[in-house]
Amino acid sequence: MIPSRRLLPSISALSALEALDRLxxxxxxxxxxxxxxxxxxxQLQGLERQLGVELVKRDRKRLSLTQAGQDYVVQIRTALSQIATASLSLQVAPLGGTLNLAILPTFGMRWLMPRLPEFTRLHPDVTINMSTRLRPxxxxSEPFDAAIHFGTPDWPGTEALLLRTEKVLPVCAPGLLPHGAPRNPADLLKLPLLHIQTRPTAWADWFAAMKVTTRAPLPGMMHDxxxxxxxxxxHGLGLALMPDYLVEQDLATGRLVAAHPDAVEARGAYYLVWPQTRSADETLRLFRHWLASQAQTEDGLPR
Structure with a gap:
């Protein structure tokens, strides 16, 4: 049933209200x-008259949202995004459909991109749009059909496909270890540690795997x-705990050295995650079935 016209304001007026909140x-x-x-x-005055609610505060020439306006924008922003995404998809939709995918930048570049030509060969009518997202x-509230995510498959209301696990290795510039890698992993605590936001416990987990007791939080520079x-x-700023496939070339050329000889399996893994409500979507089904054939293969990641 379509709601009363009184409850369906113009998209332009809603867009103006959302933009005022954002800008x-x-x-x-x-x-x-x-x-x-x-x-x-x-536009804003007409929206207020239609709804019978004060949405905008007017202080001389400055406009800002009332609390009611702010609460309303939170609810309509998702709807506006969905309308825009649906309209764009309708305009450019290929015969095979469109998949909007959130990816992790490095994993997407090094693991997914080299494999995608096979998918496009098998399904030339499917268009995949990709944007990066670093966190769940x-x-x-986001216009995505699925996401490639690192961690655990614990998003509410979703299903997941395991793509692969990750092994990490502590590395640094040769100048930080002039006498080579220490025999005792605890000695690495004397070096500055580099952290990554998406793996906040990575160093603590690694030292625990090495049977080294640490005090939280471990200090060091944070990177995204x-x-x-x-x-x-x-550039010699510290010791980084890196997926082994990402530093293979730098280790081979001597730009980086391993501060410990063995890679350790990290907590968490890479997953394709999608909302349960979209499980029956044909384009998503094609993509995840193809991706399952690429997942957790015995050979290494593409170099």
């Missing part, structure tokens, strides 16, 4: 929407991606 000024909203400020003001998110932490290690 903080009527002038910025006008610029984004290619309207005049007076037109934006009329709510599928209800493997690309930046690799550069920090190469």
């Amino acid at each position: 903080g000024s009527a002038s910025a909203v006008a610029e984004e929407m290619a309207l005049t400020q007076s037109a934006v003001s009329r 998110f709510s599928f209800a 991606q493997f690309s930046t932490i690799t550069q920090a290690a190469l």
